[in-house]
Amino acid sequence: MRSVTGGSLPRESLEYTSPTGSAVSAAAVKYGSSRPQRPPTVESVDSQDPRKQPGFLIRRSCRPQVRPPPAITPVPLPLPPAPPRTALPPLPTTRAEMVARGWDSIDIVLVSGDAYVDHPSFANGLIARLLEAAGWRVAVLAQPDWSSCEPWRQFGRPRLFFGISAGNMDSMINHYTASRKVRNDDAYSPDGQIGRRPDRATLAYCQRSREAFPGVPVVAGGVEASLRRIAHYDYWSDTVRRSILLDSKADLVVFGMGERTVLEVARGLDAGSTVKDLRGLRGVAYRLGASEPPPADSSTVELPPYEMVSSDPLAFCAMTRTSHLETNPHNARRLVQRHGREAVVVNPPALPLEQDEMDRVYALPFTRLPHPSYGAARIPAFEVVQHSVQIMRGCFGGCTFCSITAHEGRIIQSRSQESVLSEIRLLSQQPGFKGTVSDIGGPTANMYQMRCSRPEVEAKCRRLSCVHPTVCKLLGTDHGPLRSLMKEAREVPGVKRVLVASGVRMDLARRDPEYLEELAAHHVGGHLKVAPEHTDPKVLELMKKPAADDFVQFDEAFQAASRRVGKKQFTVPYFISSHPGSGLEEMIDLAVFLKRNGYRPDQVQDFIPSPFDIAACMYHTGLDPMTGAAVKVAKGTRDRRMQRSLLQFFKPENWFEVRRALEQAGRHDLIGSGCDCLIPDRPPREALEQKRNEATRAFTDQTSGDHIRGGPGGNAPDTTGQPGARPDHGRRQQRRRGSVGYRPRRPGESRRDG
Structure with missing residues (x-):
């Protein structure tokens, strides 16, 4: 297989042999010149008709086929027609609170990486109230200690399922900046404390749920699980990772805004259905074992397998394009992606809520406050939406x-x-x-x-x-x-x-x-x-x-x-x-625009490739998945730092970075005292002072710790695998390149805690 790392799409032959046994040539399909035979019951992504859904290889045309919509009958939310507006007490978060309600068991335990805030802007609060209004006993396990499964056992065995969510944000974006540095705070935790959730929180929470009560269904949801439901590029490890279904071993992933789907899951399990019986629900993704054949019908689209998208940029582009074109709930088809001997199946998205359903959801009896157990602690994200x-x-x-x-x-x-x-x-x-x-x-x-x-x-x-x-x-x-x-x-x-x-x-x-x-x-x-x-x-x-x-x-x-x-x-x-397509020349033009118009942006966002996004595909492959055109990408730390500094050229501490960028681009005309110049000829005092401080810190980091690191030559004992250990800077960088990532220290842990 030919791997393409840049440039526009090649015209050479490229073949993808689907599990059904037929091979398709790129030269044959790209411009619709000939049509190889395909099984009549499965429409795979390497379809030949350029008017149809784009296939394994990207076509120049971006206009997909318009098909008649399937007959769809929305299932109304099983809620009372007029939920009470009077706030009810928050749901239990400990066994003592459960017993105080007179409950001897729990139907559903919701595990969340966020603090429990009974507010419609917080997913754990909204889903908990929704399930409560439908008649089930619900407990919320917010930011549990994941070093053991004991917090999962405090409520007893859930009658229906564990609901897992990393929180309102992807846990990796929550923990790390665009330069892969650990953030100083967590807006969804009490007092902004970091370390109250693990990296890739969905994986850890699903594992502990399985360990606590084997056999209880585990249903993952939230933005982290939703956007990782198929193979995806992971910025933090710079690799293409498998579907989160395989790594987490969750029974189901409820993707998107899951009110309708999670109620249908709960209702099905309550009626005695098994998890396998619920695989036909909209808004659900699930994995198939090696002995289970994937669906094969006219409403199924097969994506390139994980082994292919993880090694070939063209295959990754095809997967991205197809998965995005199959997101309209009224005409989306089922997606299938093989991962070795297993497969992941993604059903069409859930239908959007109607206006009366939205009204009923937001009329649930929220207290609109954090759980009382947090006392006077501030939750920054709550203060924004309070x-x-x-x-x-x-x-x-x-x-x-x-x-x-x-x-x-x-x-x-x-x-x-x-x-x-x-x-x-x-x-x-x-x-x-x-x-x-x-x-x-x-x-x-x-x-x-x-x-x-x-x-x-x-x-x-x-x-x-x-x-x-x-x-x-x-x-x-x-x-x-x-x-x-x-x-x-x-x-x-x-x-x-x-x-x-x-x-x-x-x-x-x-x-x-x-x-x-x-x-x-x-x-x-x-x-x-x-x-x-x-x-x-x-x-x-x-x-x-x-x-x-x-x-x-x-x-x-x-x-x-x-x-x-x-x-x-x-x-x-x-x-x-640093968005794909933006190089130094483009950022310099933007800086000149800001200078001429008198804008001085205080907040600048470095591009972070999020799983499932089209821009993440551009960053990873260097190609636009919708057209196949080459896209310039700034991946180096220095390039990204220069682009960020250009947006804030007016800050004295950015003088050296801006000068380096201008000199590298040959824009010496923007250095000086002219009206369009971005920086003066000489560095301001603040820039020189920062440069000295950086040099001092670098020298201190290299020399000051050699005599205390515990081993010959200054080598420290390897404690990175211990739950409470916080590695030094060099070891932290090494961990970031791995598949698990650095786990911030939990409050109260010391560096020597095991």
Whole structure:
């Protein structure tokens, strides 16, 4: 097999022999010249017709076949029609709390890497309340000590299943920065303490669940499990890892927003069904043993096997393209991927919730507070959302670097206006509320009740973005319902201000001047978040973001609207450095743009390749999986550091990095005192001082520890395998390149704890 590491797709022959026995040549399929024989019952990814779903090799055309949607009957959520609004006590987190409720057993134990917060923005709180409302006894095991299975045993044997989630974030992104350094805090833990969850938390939690009670079904979910349901590129080990189903040994993975699916799983197990009986549910992925044949029918697509995608960039691109094109719940097909003798099966996504179902979910009796056991401890993530209201979920932007569309779906699911206003009324009566709703929005501030105007077309559509390269003519972009909701929210008794803290989609907002006027007059506290991300046209095309002119025009329109209402307000643009396609030249142009327009971004996001994202595929393969074109990628630490420094060229401590970048790119014209120059000729005092401090630290790290490291020549005993050990810097870097990763020290552990 030919491995391609760069450049556009080759024309040489490349064969993929599927388990059904037929081989397909790249020369034959790429341009649809001939059609090899395929079994009539299975439509594999190496299909020959270029109009059909793209196959093992990427075709130049990105337009997939439009097929009639299958007959789909939504299963309503088995909840009471009107859940009580009065808050109920939080669910038990210890055996003592379980006994205090008069329970002698538990139906479901939810294990989470986050602190337990009884709030709809926290997955553990929402799913727990949902299952409770359906009639089951639920316990929450939040951030357990994973060094043994004893915390899992405290509730006794669960009658139905263990529900496993790493938390609201992928545990690796939660632990490490883009430069693979350990983060200083964890926003989802009490007082921001690090080390309260393991690396790859889903794997550790599933293992302990199996150990505690063999035979109890283990159902994994959350963003970590969802985005790792098939083979995926793992940035932290720089390898392609197997599906999380094989590594965790979970019985099922509930992917995406799992309310409907997790209720169906619980209902099935409660009725006496086995885990195998539940394999037909939507929104479920499962593994097949060596003796179990994978599904083979017209609604099944076979992905290239793990052994192929882990070694061949073309196969990885084909897998990425196919898996993303099969995400519309109305026309998605089942995916099958072989891993050696085993196989992973991914069913079509669950259907989105209807408006009345969204209302019932958000009307559950949340206390909207952390569990009382945390006392006065602060949970930073909770403080951000404590006085906010989520009005919708999903995003049809389809940005290639973002996991929101992949996890929540492209179809917008909105709550009714009365449901939102009812929650704001409750919020206004809570202790500590001072009259300001900190955010009314969702993944994006202004997609409320925006849906395709023709549902029959939406059911067939396979576009990955409704707004790129242009806004779809069938997309309803009316901001009227949102403006009406914001106006009503401002008039709720006890509410003084209703702010918009979610990012505003600029290309949509510019279509409604009235929305901009309302926004500027009533809902911005001085700064409005927007996300242009970059200015280079090619990079923006790879990101699936609007052109840079869109940001300039939006900024002018917002400033004008602010002046009309007598306010001085500003946009806060967010940019990404080191995204695939962005080299030094592109970042220098972005820095010049910032200089000319007077922007000084305080927050800069280094690109992190997240599992399942299209941009992660670009980073790993150097190819755009949708077109096959070559993409430049900045992988070196120095290159990434220079790109980040260019975004903050105005900071004195970045002077040396910016100069190195400008000299490397041959842009000496930007060094000096000219109006377009990014840095002066001579380094400022702060830059020299930082350089001296870095040199001192480097010298100290090399020499100061040699006499205390416990062995001849300064070699320390190998304690990296001990649960409480925290390795030194060099050993930590070595662990990061492994498959498990460094586990931050838990609070209270010392370096010598075993």
